Amino acid sequence: MSDTPIRVLVAKPGLDGHDRGAKVVARALRDAGMEVIYTGIRQTPEMIAEAAVQEDVDVVGLSILSGAHLELFPRVTELLKAKGKDDVLLVAGGIVPDEDIPRLNALGFAGVFGPGTNTHDLVKFVQEKMAEQRIKDKD
Amino acid sequence: MNSQSPISNLQSPLGIARAITQVERGGENTRQLIRALFPFTGRAHIVGVTGAPGTGKSTLVNALAKELHARAKRVAIIAVDPSSPFSGGAILGDRFRMQDLAGTGIFIRSMASRGQLGGLAAAVADALLILDAANFELILVETVGAGQGEVEIARHAHTTLVVEAPGLGDDIQAIKAGILEIADILVVNKADREGANAAAAALEMNLNLNPNKAAWRPPVLKTIALTFEGVNKVVDAIMKHAAYLDEKQLRVPRERARFDRELRGLLERELLERTLRRVTPARWDEWLRQITQRQRDPYSVAQEILDS
Numbered sequence: 001m002s003d004t005p006i007r008v009l010v011a012k013p014g015l016d017g018h019d020r021g022a023k024v025v026a027r028a029l030r031d032a033g034m035e036v037i038y039t040g041i042r043q044t045p046e047m048i049a050e051a052a053v054q055e056d057v058d059v060v061g062l063s064i065l066s067g068a069h070l071e072l073f074p075r076v077t078e079l080l081k082a083k084g085k086d087d088v089l090l091v092a093g094g095i096v097p098d099e100d101i102p103r104l105n106a107l108g109f110a111g112v113f114g115p116g117t118n119t120h121d122l123v124k125f126v127q128e129k130m131a132e133q134r135i136k137d138k139d
Numbered sequence: 140m141n142s143q144s145p146i147s148n149l150q151s152p153l154g155i156a157r158a159i160t161q162v163e164r165g166g167e168n169t170r171q172l173i174r175a176l177f178p179f180t181g182r183a184h185i186v187g188v189t190g191a192p193g194t195g196k197s198t199l200v201n202a203l204a205k206e207l208h209a210r211a212k213r214v215a216i217i218a219v220d221p222s223s224p225f226s227g228g229a230i231l232g233d234r235f236r237m238q239d240l241a242g243t244g245i246f247i248r249s250m251a252s253r254g255q256l257g258g259l260a261a262a263v264a265d266a267l268l269i270l271d272a273a274n275f276e277l278i279l280v281e282t283v284g285a286g287q288g289e290v291e292i293a294r295h296a297h298t299t300l301v302v303e304a305p306g307l308g309d310d311i312q313a314i315k316a317g318i319l320e321i322a323d324i325l326v327v328n329k330a331d332r333e334g335a336n337a338a339a340a341a342l343e344m345n346l347n348l349n350p351n352k353a354a355w356r357p358p359v360l361k362t363i364a365l366t367f368e369g370v371n372k373v374v375d376a377i378m379k380h381a382a383y384l385d386e387k388q389l390r391v392p393r394e395r396a397r398f399d400r401e402l403r404g405l406l407e408r409e410l411l412e413r414t415l416r417r418v419t420p421a422r423w424d425e426w427l428r429q430i431t432q433r434q435r436d437p438y439s440v441a442q443e444i445l446d447s
Binding site: 033 | 151156226228232
């Protein structure tokens with residue numbers, strides 16, 4: 001049903017404790033009518049994958065500022081796949097050097113949003129991707 | 140939902156999670172799912188945890204689940220948070236305080252209230268049936284005790300905990316009608332704060348005034364959920380209350396009351412939906428216009444809709 005709210009997991013893998021960005025994003029998604037499961041800082045890939053499964057989310061948003069994205073993100077996508085939860089839209093945010101973006105895209109991250117992103121653009125991106133996904137699911 | 144039997148789908152966390160998503164949507168698929176699962180339910184002990192925002196419910200639920208898990212119980216948690224009445228969105232943040240439970244096999248699901256009339260109670264009731272059929276022995280349901288709907292959910296429980304914290308109100312608050320009356324166990328959390336003894340004393344005094352002395356007297360327990368202090372005693376009290384329900388054969392009457400409410404809720408929702416289906420949005424708008432301009436009153440419009 002198209003009027004079911006989009007469910008999003010917002011998590012911060014790794015050891016950096018800067019969650020202002022993640023909270024701003026969580027709030028923007030909520031204001032756009034989404035249900036945001038906010039799990040906070042210092043999440044292991046295992047915790048993130050477990051939460052994504054149990055909460056049956058449509059979107060997983062990972063925020064990272066420590067530079068460990070190329071270590072941690074592949075582990076998250078591997079675990080999601082292993083648990084059969086590979087139908088989610090993956091979005092990344094935080095400090096990601098431009099040259100790493102293609103590698104994250106290859107991992108399945110449909111969008112990578114760095115500092116200065118307008119939350120409006122992020123919301124629109126998620127809404128459009130989910131609309132495509134839900135049309136596909138109907139076919 | 141695939142074509143396997145609904146019960147075998149509940150053997151994996153993924154299957155349980157998808158079944159809960161299904162019941163949140165409602166509709167014919169949900170009816171079929173619940174019909175198939177219902178014979179396999181009725182074994183779980185459901186514990187409702189409610190109280191004002193900021194009393195430490197999530198932290199307490201985290202501690203309770205950890206202790207129950209240590210006692211070799213299969214535990215699941217449903218944490219309900221309100222949806223925004225404006226955007227329909229929600230921040231479901233209870234899981235944030237339950238990080239200790241990762242990797243334990245404890246199933247945690249956050250649910251938003253989604254605002255539809257009676258819908259929340261129905262979705263939570265169905266989610267409880269799913270977790271029950273999935274063989275969880277103890278299910279903790281956490282709700283903000285801030286409204287009728289939340290109190291209703293707490294009443295699905297076999298054992299209801301009401302959580303208080305010092306400094307949220309004086310002894311007049313304690314004797315007001317409300318969620319205190321549904322408590323089987325009263326917890327004063329954040330007991331390291333000033334006023335904890337006074338809050339516990341006010342609750343005890345209130346209980347002394349209960350006319351029915353023969354019935355279960357809710358224990359008043361002090362906890363510091365963050366450090367697990369006193370949590371053991373709360374778990375003991377939950378077990379004791381479960382045994383009391385068995386001993387006095389009170390489970391059946393409680394279940395009867397629960398399904399009485401559930402059945403009424405289902406009918407209310409179904410009848411409302413059927414009634415509204417006969418009304419076009421344009422007519423609805425016109426009625427609202429007439430009422431706001433005081434040309435007609437709400438009672439006669441409602442009567443017209445029912446008679447149409």
